[in-house]
Amino acid sequence: MTTPRISAPSVEAFSAAILRHLKLSLGKDPEHASLYDWRMSLALSLRDHVVEPWFESTRKTYEARGKRVYYLSMEFLIGRLVEDVAVNLGFEDIAEEAITALGQNYGDVVANEPDAALGNGGLGRLAACFMDSLSTLGIPAYGYGIRYEHGLFEQHFEEGAQIETAETWLSQAHVWEFERPEVTYPIHFGGHVAVEDGKTVWHAGETVMASAYDTPVLGWQGRWANTLRLWAAKPTTNFDLESFNRGDYIAASAPEALARTISRVLYPDDTTDVGKELRLKQEYFFTSASLQDLLRRFLSEGGALKDLPDHVAIQLNDTHPAIAGPELVRLLMDEHQFEVAQAITTARACLAYTNHTLLPEALERWPEDLFARVLPRHYRIIQLIEAAHFATAGETVRIFEHGEVKMGELAFVMAHHVNGVSALHSELVKETVFSDLNAAYPGRIINQTNGITPRRWLYTCNRPLRGLINDTIGTAWPDNLDQLSGLTAHVEDSAFLDRFQAAKDANKARLADWLKARDGVSVDPAAMFDVQIKRIHEYKRQLMNLLETVALWNDIRANPNGAWTPRVKLFGGKAAPGYVVAKEIIHLINDAARVINADPVTREFLQIVYPENYNVSMAEMLIPAADLSEQISTAGKEASGTGNMKFALNGAPTIGTLDGANVEIRDCVGAENFFLFGLTAAEVTARRAEPDYARTAIAASPRLSEVLDQIRSGLFSGGDRDRYVNLVNGLYDHDYFLVTCDFDAYFAAQRQVDTAFADSRTWTRMAALNTARVGWFSSDRTISGYAKDIWQAQSLLEQRDA
Numbered sequence: 051m052t053t054p055r056i057s058a059p060s061v062e063a064f065s066a067a068i069l070r071h072l073k074l075s076l077g078k079d080p081e082h083a084s085l086y087d088w089r090m091s092l093a094l095s096l097r098d099h100v101v102e103p104w105f106e107s108t109r110k111t112y113e114a115r116g117k118r119v120y121y122l123s124m125e126f127l128i129g130r131l132v133e134d135v136a137v138n139l140g141f142e143d144i145a146e147e148a149i150t151a152l153g154q155n156y157g158d159v160v161a162n163e164p165d166a167a168l169g170n171g172g173l174g175r176l177a178a179c180f181m182d183s184l185s186t187l188g189i190p191a192y193g194y195g196i197r198y199e200h201g202l203f204e205q206h207f208e209e210g211a212q213i214e215t216a217e218t219w220l221s222q223a224h225v226w227e228f229e230r231p232e233v234t235y236p237i238h239f240g241g242h243v244a245v246e247d248g249k250t251v252w253h254a255g256e257t258v259m260a261s262a263y264d265t266p267v268l269g270w271q272g273r274w275a276n277t278l279r280l281w282a283a284k285p286t287t288n289f290d291l292e293s294f295n296r297g298d299y300i301a302a303s304a305p306e307a308l309a310r311t312i313s314r315v316l317y318p319d320d321t322t323d324v325g326k327e328l329r330l331k332q333e334y335f336f337t338s339a340s341l342q343d344l345l346r347r348f349l350s351e352g353g354a355l356k357d358l359p360d361h362v363a364i365q366l367n368d369t370h371p372a373i374a375g376p377e378l379v380r381l382l383m384d385e386h387q388f389e390v391a392q393a394i395t396t397a398r399a400c401l402a403y404t405n406h407t408l409l410p411e412a413l414e415r416w417p418e419d420l421f422a423r424v425l426p427r428h429y430r431i432i433q434l435i436e437a438a439h440f441a442t443a444g445e446t447v448r449i450f451e452h453g454e455v456k457m458g459e460l461a462f463v464m465a466h467h468v469n470g471v472s473a474l475h476s477e478l479v480k481e482t483v484f485s486d487l488n489a490a491y492p493g494r495i496i497n498q499t500n501g502i503t504p505r506r507w508l509y510t511c512n513r514p515l516r517g518l519i520n521d522t523i524g525t526a527w528p529d530n531l532d533q534l535s536g537l538t539a540h541v542e543d544s545a546f547l548d549r550f551q552a553a554k555d556a557n558k559a560r561l562a563d564w565l566k567a568r569d570g571v572s573v574d575p576a577a578m579f580d581v582q583i584k585r586i587h588e589y590k591r592q593l594m595n596l597l598e599t600v601a602l603w604n605d606i607r608a609n610p611n612g613a614w615t616p617r618v619k620l621f622g623g624k625a626a627p628g629y630v631v632a633k634e635i636i637h638l639i640n641d642a643a644r645v646i647n648a649d650p651v652t653r654e655f656l657q658i659v660y661p662e663n664y665n666v667s668m669a670e671m672l673i674p675a676a677d678l679s680e681q682i683s684t685a686g687k688e689a690s691g692t693g694n695m696k697f698a699l700n701g702a703p704t705i706g707t708l709d710g711a712n713v714e715i716r717d718c719v720g721a722e723n724f725f726l727f728g729l730t731a732a733e734v735t736a737r738r739a740e741p742d743y744a745r746t747a748i749a750a751s752p753r754l755s756e757v758l759d760q761i762r763s764g765l766f767s768g769g770d771r772d773r774y775v776n777l778v779n780g781l782y783d784h785d786y787f788l789v790t791c792d793f794d795a796y797f798a799a800q801r802q803v804d805t806a807f808a809d810s811r812t813w814t815r816m817a818a819l820n821t822a823r824v825g826w827f828s829s830d831r832t833i834s835g836y837a838k839d840i841w842q843a844q845s846l847l848e849q850r851d852a
């Protein structure tokens with residue numbers, strides 16, 4: 051193990067630092083300090099220790115003159131940072147002891163921090179895990195994104211239906227960031243393009259300023275720190291004094307209001323492309339600022355732009371920053387006198403694109419007229435890019451089609467590599483959405499299977515299991531996750547299994563306490579905790595899970611004296627505010643919960659729990675406590691999944707389909723430690739071609755028919771037969787995600803789970819083997835793959851000991 055870089059203060063010294071911040075930064079004395087004041091003082095005291103390694107990393111990066119990685123993402127779903135920083139500094143115990151000595155409860159202080167929820171789900175959380183791994187591996191990198199004033203909305207349930215309210219994390223000071231008022235760039239929109247003296251000139255109609263805020267991202271043991279730079283939109287002029295003097299107070303603040311709209315709010319839809327002008331402006335806003343910033347850094351170090359690809363690797367997190375291609379070409383041509391061909395070649399050598407979805411409705415396309423109005427110069431440059439693409443690859447694939455600009459095709463054509471996020475997904479990318487482009491540019495599409503940071507998703511969120519692993523294989527695993535395989539030798543050891551089970555039980559008890567305190571809900575920690583947490587989407591099939599729950603309820607009622615395995619079905623997740631079907635599914639889960647949980651006949655065997663406002667912090671509570679991981683998407687639809695990896699790592703076997711990274715997880719943990727069911731991706735496609743496949747499946751399943759009839763009858767909706775008529779009819783008439791076809795197989799697999807769980811020793815062994823065998827899913831492995839296959843970027847850490 052490498053020795054920590056950071057020398058730890060004594061508990062006394064750290065307590066003194068907290069008190070100093072309480073007084074000098076918060077202006078409070080201990081007698082009057084609130085939980086907020088304590089949390090801020092703790093965060094500031096931790097932050098004091100981050101700055102030195104951050105400076106040192108920057109200094110080394112500058113000296114090395116090597117390659118920097120730039121990760122452009124509309125979303126960084128970070129969560130809380132106090133514990134994360136304390137753990138990476140190696141100060142966790144010191145922080146806890148100091149806070150305790152000051153008379154505060156450490157858990158309460160930590161939980162006072164709002165989640166930084168600058169993302170919707172998987173894609174945004176992946177970006178946060180990647181930042182963690184880039185720092186842990188010592189690869190010089192910047193994350194670039196938007197400093198949204200409002201993160202993902204907060205979810206409430208009213209009579210079981212989802213209600214959204216604005217998230218307001220920035221109403222408190224965000225202690226982790228440093229404002230950089232001197233780092234600003236103008237971002238132009240609209241206007242027109244003219245040719246003047248043989249030069250193309252863009253006369254913008256509107257300009258806003260992008261202003262930088264930096265957050266240090268500390269790696270494991272504080273040995274490296276990179277920067278997350280988020281852009282806020284500000285007006286070029288703050289205030290129109292002339293209007294103000296005329297008495298027109300609204301007009302006086304108009305420029306400010308207009309500009310700030312751009313970084314006001316995260317778009318909450320991760321499934322359907324909204325095609326809204328403001329979204330396009332957000333995308334261009336942060337992409338242009340980021341490219342201007344990296345070019346300025348490169349030029350200030352004396353670089354020659356023709357060498358840019360040797361020093362700059364830009365990764366596009368989906369198509370959201372795909373405007374980077376034309377923007378980099380524009381900057382090279384219009385501001386640095388490059389020829390078109392040279393500009394395109396240079397830009398492409400810097401850019402790579404990650405695809406996260408095959409769902410056609412999530413692929414970004416902009417109406418040409420909207421695009422040409424907002425970005426007239428880029429519109430023309432994309433025509434040049436398309437012409438260059440036609441010249442090399444022929445005209446089979448267009449960027450402009452049906453009056454739209456297709457951002458996936460643009461990103462593909464302007465990238466030197468395109469990657470999918472799991473083995474299956476990358477193959478499907480080649481065979482489906484980009485098959486023609488794959489033929490035109492063979493070898494461009496590669497795979498990089500996703501990963502998760504084990505620091506947050508095991509070490510920090512699961513202290514009981516951490517302790518057992520440390521005692522069993524030593525402490526070098528958090529940045530060498532393959533070492534978990536050393537646990538395999540212990541799965542026949544009953545003392546080890548006892549401790550593994552005790553760790554799970556402790557996590558379940560913690561969750562039970564939390565549910566009781568937060569929502570007043572009692573759950574039995576001896577029951578199986580069966581967990582499905584993720585965005586609500588038809589393809590993820592929370593509906594199938596609910597239908598299975600009702601079918602099980604029916605079976606228990608028919609035989610209340612049977613040997614049932616007690617279960618708590620836990621759901622968590624938000625629906626996009628405009629996604630009607632997803633919201634109906636939420637409502638149905640809550641309605642069914644009300645009825646089923648009140649049934650005295652089944653109460654000891656079955657309970658449904660759906661805590662509102664699922665977020666990263668809730669995941670950190672639920673995942674370590676899970677016995678069973680639900681990964682039941684329609685095969686071919688979930689690009690990878692990353693929750694699936696977190697559950698397996700924390701010792702929860704999966705019930706799942708052969709979709710996304712489930713396939714690779716099953717390969718790693720062994721088929722006997724994974725509850726597989728359902729149609730394969732190829733079978734899904736074939737089944738859809740059959741006439742009336744859904745009605746046929748329903749007719750063949752008395753169980754499913756009964757459940758659908760119950761829902762239709764109003765059993766769960768207080769007699770209201772209309773509430774779920776669309777949802778149920780949808781299954782009969784257009785069950786695109788094959789809930790009906792996989793239902794019986796899913797039900798049967800769940801009964802295998804019941805049997806397996808009842809044999810607790812065998813189950814614990816299976817759970818332990820899941821933990822032991824998924825070390826490969828560390829995001830350190832993923833980032834090493836990107837660094838080697840895509841970026842050609844090096845670690846600047848001194849040789850790490852194995």
Ligand code: 26Y
Nearest residue numbers: 172173320322323406471688689690691692
């Ligand atoms: C364009 C807009 C509608 C949009 C906004 C956000 C489209 C997509 C998204 C987010 C997509 C997303 O989160 N995809 C997920 O990425 C994860 C990381 O690769 C995958 O594990 C997961 O399967 C995929 O659904």
